[in-house]
Amino acid sequence: MEILILGAGAMGSLFAGKLTKCGFDVTLYNRPNNHVEIMKQQGMQMVHEKGDFATLHVPVYTNPADLSGDYELMLVLIKSFATKAVLEKVLPMVDDKTPILTLQNGIGNLELIQQLAPTHEVFVGGTSAGAGWVKQGVIEQRAWGKTFIGSTKPTNENVDFLKKVAATFSESGLETLVSDNVQSIIWSKLVVNIAYNGLTAVTRLKNGEAIEYKEGKELVSKLVEEAVEVAHAKEISLLYKDPVQECIRLGIEEIGRNISSMLTDVLHQRKTEIEVINGFIVKEGKRLQIATPYNNMMYKLVKMIDQSYPRTILHP
Numbered sequence: 001m002e003i004l005i006l007g008a009g010a011m012g013s014l015f016a017g018k019l020t021k022c023g024f025d026v027t028l029y030n031r032p033n034n035h036v037e038i039m040k041q042q043g044m045q046m047v048h049e050k051g052d053f054a055t056l057h058v059p060v061y062t063n064p065a066d067l068s069g070d071y072e073l074m075l076v077l078i079k080s081f082a083t084k085a086v087l088e089k090v091l092p093m094v095d096d097k098t099p100i101l102t103l104q105n106g107i108g109n110l111e112l113i114q115q116l117a118p119t120h121e122v123f124v125g126g127t128s129a130g131a132g133w134v135k136q137g138v139i140e141q142r143a144w145g146k147t148f149i150g151s152t153k154p155t156n157e158n159v160d161f162l163k164k165v166a167a168t169f170s171e172s173g174l175e176t177l178v179s180d181n182v183q184s185i186i187w188s189k190l191v192v193n194i195a196y197n198g199l200t201a202v203t204r205l206k207n208g209e210a211i212e213y214k215e216g217k218e219l220v221s222k223l224v225e226e227a228v229e230v231a232h233a234k235e236i237s238l239l240y241k242d243p244v245q246e247c248i249r250l251g252i253e254e255i256g257r258n259i260s261s262m263l264t265d266v267l268h269q270r271k272t273e274i275e276v277i278n279g280f281i282v283k284e285g286k287r288l289q290i291a292t293p294y295n296n297m298m299y300k301l302v303k304m305i306d307q308s309y310p311r312t313i314l315h316p
């Protein structure tokens, strides 16, 4: 399967590395930066669980005009707020029927891409695989959760295509399942991000460390309970029966070693996705008259961090 991945950041590079190692044909697109330069010159190193690593040479393009235009899948792994800018550059360069799959966190990605790419079939997913840079050019998998993908139009053709994508990802070591309930996929992943992303961005702990503290566990429960109440009011069912317990289990068993994407953004003093995660629950809560005080507090704290990087005190 020939795949174009938008975003050569942590997740784009993880997917590109795993798929390339397994023999699939992957191309990355990113704007120029140091990581990309290193990847172009030396290849990308992918650290294995046992500490050894593989060097992989994945073509990385920084000029949309250099893309071949013919891909079986375009996988979107940029931050949600960069989608419009990136797609506006890339879409004119690829076949207008190329299927698109977003695995971005937060709410609104599917709708935005459908709007920007009306001739394309747009699929959506949520992944609890996670990754981070050890140093520039060296990527490490740090979360091993499953990936769920689905279609808003589950025709036989779309479902067959998704099964092929799931088989490709799974074969490369990123366990992927097809679900027929798109809203359930999106919200089940949202709930995990509600649990950990803001909390770890504020406390600067890894996911698993945050819930070693009873206060951390309590905050995870409250944040998730509010999000689940909003989901239920919208008649959205989740993939798990007990969302709080599932988030805690994930934090212990599958995503505990990850430095969340939001904490990574804060550590690099970059814009976070708080608006489409806790911020969305606060907005929907208001609209539906559901109190969301924990999400509101988390949203405001991360929003303050997001706006005040130049003032951050780093030393005593």
Ligand SMILES: NC(=O)C1=CN([C@@H]2O[C@H](COP(=O)(O)OP(=O)(O)OC[C@H]3O[C@@H](n4cnc5c(N)ncnc54)[C@H](OP(=O)(O)O)[C@@H]3O)[C@@H](O)[C@H]2O)C=CC1
Binding pocket: 006, 007, 008, 009, 010, 011, 012, 029, 030, 031, 032, 033, 077, 078, 079, 080, 082, 085, 086, 103, 104, 105, 106, 127, 128, 129, 130, 131, 132, 143, 258, 259, 260, 261, 273
């Ligand atoms: N990290 C994780 O463990 C997980 C992340 N996710 C989700 O996956 C998505 C990607 O996250 P992640 O890989 O961590 O993010 P990163 O910030 O590591 O990567 C995003 C990439 O997009 C590039 N980019 C940003 N703006 C543009 C632009 N205008 N043109 C071209 N390239 C651009 C960035 O380049 P530059 O560096 O130059 O800005 C960067 O290489 C997010 O929605 C995230 O929430 C989901 C599960 C786990």
Ligand SMILES: CC(C)(CO)C(=O)C(=O)O
Binding pocket: 105, 127, 128, 129, 130, 143, 192, 193, 196, 197, 207, 255, 258, 259, 260, 261, 262
């Ligand atoms: C992997 C996970 C669930 C938690 O780290 C995540 O989505 C993120 O970091 O944004």
